[in-house]
Amino acid sequence: MKTDAHIARYNQRNRQMESRSETVLRLGLFVSFLLASLFFPSLLVASNFGDTARQLADRIAVASGPGTVELEVTNRSSLDDKSVREVRSALQSQLRVRGVSAAAADQSVGTVAVVLSESLREYVWTAEITIGSDAPRVVLVSLPRALPTTLLTSALPITLKKTFLFSQEQPILDAALVDTSGGAISAGTHLLVLDPTRIAVYRQQSGHWELEASLATQHARNFPRDVRGRLLLRRDHLFDAYLPGTICRSSNTSPLTLNCVASDDPWPLTPTEKDENGLSPVRAFYAPARNFFTGALSPGIGKISTVPSFYSAAALPRSSYTLWVLAAADGTIHMIDGITDQAVRGARWGSDQAAVHSTCGTGMQLLVTGGGDMNRDTYRDNDDRENNRDTLRAFEIPDRDPIAASSLLEFDGPIAALWPDASLTSAVAIVKHADTGWYEANRISITCAN
Amino acid sequence: MRVAIQSSPMTLDANTSSTPADYWDMVRLLSLVGDNLVGIDAEGRPQPALANAWQEDSTARHWQFTLRHGVNFHDGTPASASAIALILGPLHPDWNVRATSAAADSLTIDTEASAPTLLAELALPRNLILAHNAAGLPIGTSPFRIADYQPGKLLKLAAVEDSWSGRPFLDAIEIEFGKSLRDQAVALELGRADVIATAPRSANASPRMRTSSSMSLPVELMALVFAPNSKAQDVRLRQALALSIDRKPIQSVLLKGAAEPTASILPNWMTGYSAAFSAQANVQRAKALLADSRPPALTLSYDPRDPQAQLIAERIALNAREAGITVQVSLSGPDDIRLVRIPLPTPDPALALREAARQLSLSPPVLHGKSVEDLFQAEHGLLEDSSVIPLFHLPVASAASPRVHGWAPDRLGGWNLADVWLENSR
Numbered sequence: 003m004k005t006d007a008h009i010a011r012y013n014q015r016n017r018q019m020e021s022r023s024e025t026v027l028r029l030g031l032f033v034s035f036l037l038a039s040l041f042f043p044s045l046l047v048a049s050n051f052g053d054t055a056r057q058l059a060d061r062i063a064v065a066s067g068p069g070t071v072e073l074e075v076t077n078r079s080s081l082d083d084k085s086v087r088e089v090r091s092a093l094q095s096q097l098r099v100r101g102v103s104a105a106a107a108d109q110s111v112g113t114v115a116v117v118l119s120e121s122l123r124e125y126v127w128t129a130e131i132t133i134g135s136d137a138p139r140v141v142l143v144s145l146p147r148a149l150p151t152t153l154l155t156s157a158l159p160i161t162l163k164k165t166f167l168f169s170q171e172q173p174i175l176d177a178a179l180v181d182t183s184g185g186a187i188s189a190g191t192h193l194l195v196l197d198p199t200r201i202a203v204y205r206q207q208s209g210h211w212e213l214e215a216s217l218a219t220q221h222a223r224n225f226p227r228d229v230r231g232r233l234l235l236r237r238d239h240l241f242d243a244y245l246p247g248t249i250c251r252s253s254n255t256s257p258l259t260l261n262c263v264a265s266d267d268p269w270p271l272t273p274t275e276k277d278e279n280g281l282s283p284v285r286a287f288y289a290p291a292r293n294f295f296t297g298a299l300s301p302g303i304g305k306i307s308t309v310p311s312f313y314s315a316a317a318l319p320r321s322s323y324t325l326w327v328l329a330a331a332d333g334t335i336h337m338i339d340g341i342t343d344q345a346v347r348g349a350r351w352g353s354d355q356a357a358v359h360s361t362c363g364t365g366m367q368l369l370v371t372g373g374g375d376m377n378r379d380t381y382r383d384n385d386d387r388e389n390n391r392d393t394l395r396a397f398e399i400p401d402r403d404p405i406a407a408s409s410l411l412e413f414d415g416p417i418a419a420l421w422p423d424a425s426l427t428s429a430v431a432i433v434k435h436a437d438t439g440w441y442e443a444n445r446i447s448i449t450c451a452n
Numbered sequence: 453m454r455v456a457i458q459s460s461p462m463t464l465d466a467n468t469s470s471t472p473a474d475y476w477d478m479v480r481l482l483s484l485v486g487d488n489l490v491g492i493d494a495e496g497r498p499q500p501a502l503a504n505a506w507q508e509d510s511t512a513r514h515w516q517f518t519l520r521h522g523v524n525f526h527d528g529t530p531a532s533a534s535a536i537a538l539i540l541g542p543l544h545p546d547w548n549v550r551a552t553s554a555a556a557d558s559l560t561i562d563t564e565a566s567a568p569t570l571l572a573e574l575a576l577p578r579n580l581i582l583a584h585n586a587a588g589l590p591i592g593t594s595p596f597r598i599a600d601y602q603p604g605k606l607l608k609l610a611a612v613e614d615s616w617s618g619r620p621f622l623d624a625i626e627i628e629f630g631k632s633l634r635d636q637a638v639a640l641e642l643g644r645a646d647v648i649a650t651a652p653r654s655a656n657a658s659p660r661m662r663t664s665s666s667m668s669l670p671v672e673l674m675a676l677v678f679a680p681n682s683k684a685q686d687v688r689l690r691q692a693l694a695l696s697i698d699r700k701p702i703q704s705v706l707l708k709g710a711a712e713p714t715a716s717i718l719p720n721w722m723t724g725y726s727a728a729f730s731a732q733a734n735v736q737r738a739k740a741l742l743a744d745s746r747p748p749a750l751t752l753s754y755d756p757r758d759p760q761a762q763l764i765a766e767r768i769a770l771n772a773r774e775a776g777i778t779v780q781v782s783l784s785g786p787d788d789i790r791l792v793r794i795p796l797p798t799p800d801p802a803l804a805l806r807e808a809a810r811q812l813s814l815s816p817p818v819l820h821g822k823s824v825e826d827l828f829q830a831e832h833g834l835l836e837d838s839s840v841i842p843l844f845h846l847p848v849a850s851a852a853s854p855r856v857h858g859w860a861p862d863r864l865g866g867w868n869l870a871d872v873w874l875e876n877s878r
Contacts, residue, residue, distance in 0.1 A: 012619070014621060014871065117728070121721055121722055121723050122495045122799075126824055140832075142725055143824075224522060224614055225618060227595070227871065229618065
């Protein structure tokens with residue numbers, strides 16, 4: 003069913019991966035520094051910075067010899083004022099231990115000018131020591147820079163809750179929790195992480211994930227640039243993994259093995275093996291050299307077996323039919339009930355969406371990534387199109403008109419993937435952290451505000 | 453996608469660039485066609501490219517690389533270890549580059565001396581893995597292949613469907629040569645170009661409406677270099693000239709606030725210690741250094757292709773006069789001092805220092821270790837006799853039209869056009 007005509011468009015998905023403007027880049031760096039300053043420095047001063055101050059004091063004392071000096075400390079790094087004061091204090095006391103005391107210029111035999119600076123990798127502290135008429139001497143020490151932390155967010159009517167699961171430097175395509183007790187992550191819970199090269203199996207142990215198995219995903223042809231993948235838990239074996247042009251199936255016995263075959267078979271659009279009527283779920287053909295589904299369905303949605311090529315689809319069951327919401331590759335949203343296909347333009351949604359059950363409202367909400375909420379035209383006019391954040395919002399769709407049901411849940415980077423979990427009670431959002439470049443898997447669940 | 457660049461290369465070769473602008477243009481062009489064995493990020497960390505694993509021995513003389521499977525050159529021939537050895541070997545006569553064994557995926561590099569910066573060196577644009585066809589055009593492994601090349605005029609690239617790093621979103625890129633920065637800006641405004649290079653400007657400058665601009669980290673050095681037979685053989689005279697230069701007005705007016713005044717070769721983002729090299733003007737000290745001497749008049753030359761160079765040179769001459777040094781700006785006759793601008797081609801500080809020393813005709817830096825202090829001492833040693841006076845670190849800038857999406861140039865000035873797509877292609 004796949005034809006070239008179906009593969010005419012090939013773009014980055016609509017996930018706020020737009021151009022990086024200088025202003026926002028600087029703002030992003032500033033925010034990162036600000037956050038780092040807010041959350042880290044005082045802690046670090048107590049540990050690493052204290053050690054570094056001691057090392058610098060050692061070197062200064064060797065260069066200056068014992069005596070009284072004027073000590074100047076200038077901050078040209080991202081450290082906040084409080085940290086700088088603490089560094090200065092630590093440095094003074096360490097110098098005093100080594101026989102070098104700080105005093106006013108007129109009582110000193112020389113000056114020690116300390117500059118707290120940083121490169122992209124390290125904090126670098128330099129000290130220029132000038133004693134009498136001797137030529138100045140420079141000593142320096144360094145220590146690695148810490149990573150900034152992330153922002154917390156809040157929400158309104160329906161509350162979206164974000165639970166961090168896992169992060170790694172390599173792209174994460176999907177992640178799935180196994181053996182959770184009532185949704186809680188406890189000792190023994192397993193986490194499957196799909197990336198372009200492997201499926202890693204982790205086990206929760208003493209509060210952290212321990213790698214239990216790493217299963218390589220063999221594939222004959224190269225994956226596309228914006229590679230996507232899907233993990234689906236199964237009853238008769240642990241999981242299936244769908245990758246472009248490749249389907250992998252795990253064994254059902256231990257030790258776990260993985261068998262991957264080249265296949266253009268369609269991908270299931272819902273995580274369940276049967277729909278609510280006991281029928282096979284709708285499947286869609288994925289363009290193996292692109293980043294979207296071609297639009298060919300098997301089985302179809304009611305009488306409709308071909309839809310526009312799309313990035314993601316979500317099923318919202320109704321009493322007598324299922325409403326499908328598709329994020330099409332041309333930027334439109336399609337609502338398909340099995341008979342009609344209604345295109346909604348200008349919805350300004352992102353390219354990923356997932357339907358999640360809850361006990362709130364109509365009982366079924368649609369999670370939608372950002373893309374329009376940030377008003378991209380405004381950014382463009384301001385030469386400011388790059389937004390290092392992405393958002394997620396829950397919508398109710400009583401009929402065909404989406405109604406926002408939660409406030410925006412913000413992420414510190416673009417959402418690279420959003421898939422519902424096997425129980426349909428939560429979703430997994432994969433975020434590429436804007437500052438670190440690492441990929442984070444988060445579980446997104448819904449709680450009722452009241 | 454339509455791209456306009458300033459230079460007009462008659463050959464596609466990373467080693468033929470004569471100005472920094474030519475250098476960046478050529479690097480951006482060739483990076484669209486070829487890959488390196490390994491890459492490097494802005495923090496100097498090696499990244500997998502054609503090799504996805506490597507190991508070195510304890511002496512850093514013996515390196516073994518595991519190559520990525522299934523990578524082909526654009527002509528369909530495999531990018532095997534032996535094919536890569538045939539390309540890298542001639543570029544480095546002092547290295548022994550060879551396929552390790554019968555296995556096609558293992559490459560060995562042996563060096564005579566310890567080579568701790570070998571990975572960063574392999575990531576340099578001049579070490580792109582490019583074969584050449586019968587017409588002498590480069591054939592690489594990147595997401596774009598050369599479809600048409602008209603020397604000095606035009607380069608057309610086409611998407612490679614089965615690229616190892618994924619098919620690019622664009623189908624084709626057309627690069628027009630020989631467009632001045634002004635012509636490029638006009639082309640962007642009129643919708644005749646989608647991506648251009650621009651002159652760096654301060655973050656406070658009003659942005660050009662509806663375009664997306666981007667500025668790299670400072671990746672160029674502007675400096676004064678004394679010629680070997682310069683009349684300024686006295687170190688005190690060179691030091692006095694260095695002390696006489698007031699960099700601030702040059703930075704804010706002539707360089708539009710985008711440059712960072714400096715007295716170090718390497719920028720602060722690379723080392724963190726540039727504050728240890730004072731860039732403050734001190735005319736009184738300059739005069740004191742020259743108190744007992746009558747300095748000879750010096751001639752200062754500049755690159756006439758650099759649009760800002762003449763004004764900067766004249767400003768330096770003015771500063772020098774205040775300290776009692778006569779500097780004549782001239783493009784004719786032998787020069788005592790040259791105002792130069794050089795690219796810093798790698799974020800690895802040790803290698804960047806070596807490359808800068810080579811371009812500035814200095815002796816190779818002496819590094820005793822890998823620490824920041826070792827680096828500082830090496831750089832201090834290079835600058836000790838003031839035969840080079842660093843002035844500014846400068847970024848490179850570019851801009852894209854509103855219809856360009858996914859535009860995220862890297863912090864080192866690269867363009868990453870394989871991840872870009874155009875709005876009206878939707």
